[in-house]
Amino acid sequence: MEAIPFSTVASRHLSPTSPSLSANGSFCNPRNARTSTKFCSSLTGLSLSSAPYLRNSFTREIWGRVNMHGVVRAEMFGQLTSGLEAAWNKLKGEEVLTKENIVEPMRDIRRALLEADVSLPVVRRFVQAVSERAVGVGLIRGVKPDQQLVKIVHEELVKLMGGEVSELVFAKSGPTVILLAGLQGVGKTTVCAKLAFYLKKLGKSCMLIAADVYRPAAIDQLVILGEQVDVPVYTAGTEVKPSQIARQGLEEAKKKNTDVVIVDTAGRLQIDKAMMDELKEMKRALNPSEALLVVDAMTGQEAAALVTAFNLEIGITGAILTKLDGDSRGGAALSVREVSGKPIKLVGRGERMEDLEPFYPDRMAGRILGMGDVLSFVEKAQEVMRQEDAEELQKKIMSAKFDFNDFLKQTRAVARMGSMTRVIGMIPGMGKVTPAQIREAEKSLKIMEAMIEAMTPEEREKPELLAESPMRRKRVAEDSGKTEQQVNQLVAQLFQMRVRMKNLMGVMEGGSIPALRNLEEALKSEQKAPPGTARRRKRRSESGRQFANSTSTRPSPAGFEAKS
Numbered sequence: 001m002e003a004i005p006f007s008t009v010a011s012r013h014l015s016p017t018s019p020s021l022s023a024n025g026s027f028c029n030p031r032n033a034r035t036s037t038k039f040c041s042s043l044t045g046l047s048l049s050s051a052p053y054l055r056n057s058f059t060r061e062i063w064g065r066v067n068m069h070g071v072v073r074a075e076m077f078g079q080l081t082s083g084l085e086a087a088w089n090k091l092k093g094e095e096v097l098t099k100e101n102i103v104e105p106m107r108d109i110r111r112a113l114l115e116a117d118v119s120l121p122v123v124r125r126f127v128q129a130v131s132e133r134a135v136g137v138g139l140i141r142g143v144k145p146d147q148q149l150v151k152i153v154h155e156e157l158v159k160l161m162g163g164e165v166s167e168l169v170f171a172k173s174g175p176t177v178i179l180l181a182g183l184q185g186v187g188k189t190t191v192c193a194k195l196a197f198y199l200k201k202l203g204k205s206c207m208l209i210a211a212d213v214y215r216p217a218a219i220d221q222l223v224i225l226g227e228q229v230d231v232p233v234y235t236a237g238t239e240v241k242p243s244q245i246a247r248q249g250l251e252e253a254k255k256k257n258t259d260v261v262i263v264d265t266a267g268r269l270q271i272d273k274a275m276m277d278e279l280k281e282m283k284r285a286l287n288p289s290e291a292l293l294v295v296d297a298m299t300g301q302e303a304a305a306l307v308t309a310f311n312l313e314i315g316i317t318g319a320i321l322t323k324l325d326g327d328s329r330g331g332a333a334l335s336v337r338e339v340s341g342k343p344i345k346l347v348g349r350g351e352r353m354e355d356l357e358p359f360y361p362d363r364m365a366g367r368i369l370g371m372g373d374v375l376s377f378v379e380k381a382q383e384v385m386r387q388e389d390a391e392e393l394q395k396k397i398m399s400a401k402f403d404f405n406d407f408l409k410q411t412r413a414v415a416r417m418g419s420m421t422r423v424i425g426m427i428p429g430m431g432k433v434t435p436a437q438i439r440e441a442e443k444s445l446k447i448m449e450a451m452i453e454a455m456t457p458e459e460r461e462k463p464e465l466l467a468e469s470p471m472r473r474k475r476v477a478e479d480s481g482k483t484e485q486q487v488n489q490l491v492a493q494l495f496q497m498r499v500r501m502k503n504l505m506g507v508m509e510g511g512s513i514p515a516l517r518n519l520e521e522a523l524k525s526e527q528k529a530p531p532g533t534a535r536r537r538k539r540r541s542e543s544g545r546q547f548a549n550s551t552s553t554r555p556s557p558a559g560f561e562a563k564s
């Protein structure tokens with residue numbers, strides 16, 4: 001497969017079809033623009049002016065690297081995303097949305113939602129709401145009908161999923177009790193530890209209570225997970241009643257001034273009376289601030305039905321949706337709130353302890369529409385990247401001094417961000433990725449790492465040394481067990497990246513969206529121009545000039561390809 005620069009891939013997906021991009025020039029939902037900016041800056045600790053950089057060039061360039069050896073095409077709610085895309089495509093060339101021309105797109109939307117296992121009444125209400133709004137839309141100058149429909153669908157999806165983030169409720173005094181319930185194997189025990197890990201990051205002290213007395217292995221599992229996240233686990237064996245264990249555990253937590261206790265309960269294969277009675281008793285004994293039902297996203301609308309049933313039976317405060325990293329079709333995420341009236345508070349997106357996060361309806365809608373979830377991505381990136389590193393990196397990018405040490409640091413940061421599937425799903429247009437393509441990308445990272453490790457510290461710091469010396473590149477190839485061609489490619493990529501980063505920085509600093517579009521257009525047309533054409537040659541020579549400008553003291557490595 002021919003390697004296509006990521007920026008080009010991104011530009012395809014950042015076309016004006018993205019309502020948030022055209023609306024405010026960022027990936028954030030316009031509604032939440034204020035919150036999003038605050039978010040970015042509060043998380044980074046960088047100045048507000050750094051936020052656009054983090055939202056744009058940082059994410060692209062990290063992914064530029066991951067995707068350098070080939071394009072990873074879009075699968076997270078993949079089928080739903082493509083189904084919806086088919087709907088917009090039907091409106092291409094139309095001047096205005098009318099009752100007649102939205103019939104077919106609405107049929108596509110309906111079909112896509114049903115195939116994603118969204119519950120039928122929810123689909124009906126959704127389609128009706130979108131249709132009513134679509135035909136009521138007047139002609140907005142510069143916004144095409146397909147874009148208008150995307151925007152309406154985005155807003156209705158956000159509404160469907162509850163609109164705002166539903167925050168966890170904490171007790172005003174004494175320990176906050178969070179009771180977790182759910183069927184067998186949905187991920188309850190894992191969620192206990194993940195939740196403790198998440199709350200610890202918010203500065204809360206936690207204790208886990210092992211009240212699943214029917215599966216002794218569950219107690220051991222919780223103890224192990226507790227050790228992993230460094231949170232105490234209260235256990236009392238399997239001979240004591242669960243409500244009794246929970247009460248004792250709560251007393252213990254009070255003595256220790258613990259902020260939050262999280263109670264693991266027994267799962268069943270299906271809802272039964274004994275389970276419900278036990279949960280009711282636990283609720284009476286603990287008076288929890290949160291009673292959350294853990295449901296598996298892969299079960300689609302069944303998850304929504306379970307939330308409804310548990311709520312009617314024992315009264316719950318919300319749901320935690322797990323396994324969103326799997327091939328969930330989206331039905332659960334879209335149906336739970338509307339069917340049960342209860343919000344999804346958190347989502348699990350992997351097996352690692354850090355793979356639990358708040359449920360943001362607007363970000364989820366963005367992912368469903370193939371617009372990615374850049375804010376979650378940036379947050380993850382910031383979690384694994386020290387602030388000083390981010391600042392240092394920013395300086396280097398601005399002065400076009402980005403070297404192989406930075407390259408390695410960022411590559412490793414990406415690796416620490418979690419499973420590739422999960423991370424890739426957050427990038428606009430990167431929703432549909434096959435496992436084989438992810439393996440390919442991971443392999444590429446390893447190859448790059450091996451080559452960089454074979455460089456001397458001086459070479460890593462001054463990539464020009466490698467650009468100028470075929471002998472050095474040969475040595476790196478031999479020491480890393482890779483081919484000379486692979487080393488040449490890596491060195492060339494670093495210089496290309498410097499140029500691209502500099503261009504992006506210029507655009508970001510100027511802050512003008514038309515400029516960004518121009519750049520994307522330019523990248524797009526470069527990709528389209530066949531090799532060897534005058535246009536491509538012209539661009540290449542311009543790119544060489546840009547490089548020469550970006551490194552004043554060194555000879556341009558534009559010629560190094562010829563030397564090697």
Ligand SMILES: Nc1nc2c(ncn2[C@@H]2O[C@H](COP(=O)(O)OP(=O)(O)OP(=O)(O)O)[C@@H](O)[C@H]2O)c(=O)[nH]1
Pocket residue numbers: 182183184185186187188189190191212215218266267268322323324325326347348349350351355
């Ligand atoms: N991929 C993925 N796997 C998950 C997620 N959450 C949990 N799992 C996995 O699901 C499996 C079952 O998780 P458990 O925590 O044991 O489930 P449980 O609900 O406590 O099961 P019972 O105690 O039998 O009721 C484990 O292999 C977990 O690693 C998630 O968000 N994504």
